[in-house]
Amino acid sequence: MNVMRLPKEPAAKTIADARADFPILGEKVHGVPLIYLDSAASAQKPRAVIAAMVETMERQYANVHRGLHWMSERATDAYEAARVAVARLLNAREPEEIVFVRNSTEAINLVAHSYGRGVLEPGQALLISEMEHHSNIVPWQLLRDERGTGLRVVPVTDAGELDLSAYERLLAAGPVGLVSITHMSNVLGTVTPAERIIRLAHEAGAKVLLDGSQAIVHRPVDVQALDVDFYAFTGHKLYGPTGIGVLWARRELLERMPPFLGGGEMISEVTFERSRWAPVPHKFEAGTPAIVEAIGLGAAIRYLEEIGYPAITAHEAALTEHALARLASVEGLRVLGQAQDRGGVVSFAFERIHAHDVATLLDRSGIAVRAGHHCAEPLMRRFGLDSTARASFALYTTSGEIDALADALAKVREFFH
Amino acid sequence: MFGDLADLYQEVILEHSQRPRHGKRLACFDASAKGDNPMCGDRVQVFVKHAPDGAIADVGFEARGCAISVASADLMAEVVRGRSAAEVKEIAGKFRALARTGHSGNPDDEALEALQPLAGVHSYPSRVKCATLAWHALLAALQGRKEASSE
Numbered sequence: 001m002n003v004m005r006l007p008k009e010p011a012a013k014t015i016a017d018a019r020a021d022f023p024i025l026g027e028k029v030h031g032v033p034l035i036y037l038d039s040a041a042s043a044q045k046p047r048a049v050i051a052a053m054v055e056t057m058e059r060q061y062a063n064v065h066r067g068l069h070w071m072s073e074r075a076t077d078a079y080e081a082a083r084v085a086v087a088r089l090l091n092a093r094e095p096e097e098i099v100f101v102r103n104s105t106e107a108i109n110l111v112a113h114s115y116g117r118g119v120l121e122p123g124q125a126l127l128i129s130e131m132e133h134h135s136n137i138v139p140w141q142l143l144r145d146e147r148g149t150g151l152r153v154v155p156v157t158d159a160g161e162l163d164l165s166a167y168e169r170l171l172a173a174g175p176v177g178l179v180s181i182t183h184m185s186n187v188l189g190t191v192t193p194a195e196r197i198i199r200l201a202h203e204a205g206a207k208v209l210l211d212g213s214q215a216i217v218h219r220p221v222d223v224q225a226l227d228v229d230f231y232a233f234t235g236h237k238l239y240g241p242t243g244i245g246v247l248w249a250r251r252e253l254l255e256r257m258p259p260f261l262g263g264g265e266m267i268s269e270v271t272f273e274r275s276r277w278a279p280v281p282h283k284f285e286a287g288t289p290a291i292v293e294a295i296g297l298g299a300a301i302r303y304l305e306e307i308g309y310p311a312i313t314a315h316e317a318a319l320t321e322h323a324l325a326r327l328a329s330v331e332g333l334r335v336l337g338q339a340q341d342r343g344g345v346v347s348f349a350f351e352r353i354h355a356h357d358v359a360t361l362l363d364r365s366g367i368a369v370r371a372g373h374h375c376a377e378p379l380m381r382r383f384g385l386d387s388t389a390r391a392s393f394a395l396y397t398t399s400g401e402i403d404a405l406a407d408a409l410a411k412v413r414e415f416f417h
Numbered sequence: 418m419f420g421d422l423a424d425l426y427q428e429v430i431l432e433h434s435q436r437p438r439h440g441k442r443l444a445c446f447d448a449s450a451k452g453d454n455p456m457c458g459d460r461v462q463v464f465v466k467h468a469p470d471g472a473i474a475d476v477g478f479e480a481r482g483c484a485i486s487v488a489s490a491d492l493m494a495e496v497v498r499g500r501s502a503a504e505v506k507e508i509a510g511k512f513r514a515l516a517r518t519g520h521s522g523n524p525d526d527e528a529l530e531a532l533q534p535l536a537g538v539h540s541y542p543s544r545v546k547c548a549t550l551a552w553h554a555l556l557a558a559l560q561g562r563k564e565a566s567s568e
């Protein structure tokens with residue numbers, strides 16, 4: 001395949017070098033250096049991603065799959081090379097199992113529409129969990145309201161883990177067509193036991209969708225080893241641009257599912273009587289796709305491959321351990337959840353200081369955290385809170401930044417006393 | 418360490434947010450409305466008791482929110498006592514201007530003087546709504562609505 005060449009970078013980058021690849025991390029806010037602890041909301045972009053997107057627009061841009069001219073062929077090659085990179089990242093059987101969408105939200109809506117309305121049988125229920133992001137709740141509620149599909153919710157334990165015995169009970173409580181569960185909580189950092197979830201679901205005859213929006217940033221994902229049926233993630237959290245996300249699904253499922261959106265690019269023949277769909281994945285990619293963004297995501301994946309997941313996972317595990325220890329010693333601070341298996345996301349709350357006030361104070365020290373319900377209101381309610389502040393870590397986060405956070409939090413408490 | 422934040426979190430604000438004087442549901446009230454800010458999850462319910470002449474006799478509130486939203490509700494409850502609905506509407510308009518721009522246009526106005534400690538929010542655009550939330554709820558209650566429309 002004629003893949004667009006990207007500026008070559010020296011091989012085997014180390015985590016310590018990586019920070020310098022993110023231009024924005026040199027910025028100041030309110031006159032102090034930026035400490036960006038909001039990567040779970042959206043990650044910053046390495047130069048390699050920015051360069052790939054600029055290079056595309058400056059030198060190799062045209063619409064894809066349409067033109068019979070040189071530029072269109074180059075752009076198509078680069079766009080399809082990004083699909084190959086995603087397939088490699090997920091260890092998919094073939095690139096045709098990769099559907100480009102806008103973000104995780106669209107990926108889940110696609111499944112709710114095309115699988116939920118097209119394949120799910122009457123009487124089959126849906127199973128989600130109490131720790132889902134709204135984007136893995138609302139599409140299923142829409143389906144339930146339209147079709148009367150049953151929607152069961154797996155509770156979360158006090159430790160912030162999925163209640164597996166309740167899960168087994170809910171699976172046994174009547175036919176389940178699809179289990180849609182997060183692979184890692186964006187609030188608690190909990191990594192869910194995907195293999196077990198999937199094995200139990202399959203034994204009960206249900207398919208499984210994993211919302212990998214957070215997990216894939218921190219852990220290697222192998223869809224074949226997991227034996228999962230659908231996997232969704234969003235590019236902007238994985239150091240790629242906004243506007244590009246991925247739905248992976250087994251080919252046989254994609255083939256059985258009717259299209260989501262109709263229009264150009266997704267057909268093989270159109271008459272006013274009827275249309276025939278293009279083969280997968282194009283059947284699900286109606287209209288001009290996010291060409292530049294897909295190429296940017298491809299560059300992000302190649303960048304991650306240079307560093308390698310083992311280094312990323314080890315770095316973030318050390319950061320998380322350090323953060324939990326430092327935050328535990330801040331007086332009056334409550335950290336949510338104590339899951340055994342967790343990634344680099346930590347939510348916390350002071351008894352008497354609202355999360356927004358905490359975030360405003362931290363911001364003045366240059367520290368960016370997220371405050372609010374994190375699009376997971378049911379989970380907040382489960383822990384008896386309206387909002388928390390959340391710090392999240394990325395491959396470029398340093399333990400010095402976590403020390404700065406803990407020190408600033410101690411000062412926040414003094415400020416409000 | 419937090420330098421200019423003292424402009425936003427003035428002593429008066431901290432005091433009113435930590436020990437609000439009107440932060441309770443009134444035992445009997447004539448009107449009530451809720452306001453919520455879906456963006457950040459702040460919630461407030463305002464209760465109004467009228468005097469025989471129609472003026473506001475008392476205001477209480479229940480709030481779950483940040484220091485700014487609680488302090489603003491408490492200061493509001495103090496300022497609107499004894500005033501007519503028309504006066505409240507006028508003060509609310511001027512307060513909105515104060516919160517957005519830092520100026521109210523009329524520095525001698527007695528009601529606005531009491532609200533002056535909240536002027537600092539104008540440099541924090543994402544927090545302006547925290548300050549105006551209770552006012553929206555109060556205006557809704559005075560118009561007989563149960564819920565404030567969001568801006």
Ligand SMILES: Cc1ncc(COP(=O)(O)O)c(C=O)c1O
Pocket residue numbers: 040041103104105106133135136182184185186211213214234375
């Ligand atoms: C677990 C989880 N699922 C889904 C999403 C939605 O991602 P997006 O807004 O990019 O669709 C997010 C991010 O906000 C998330 O953290």
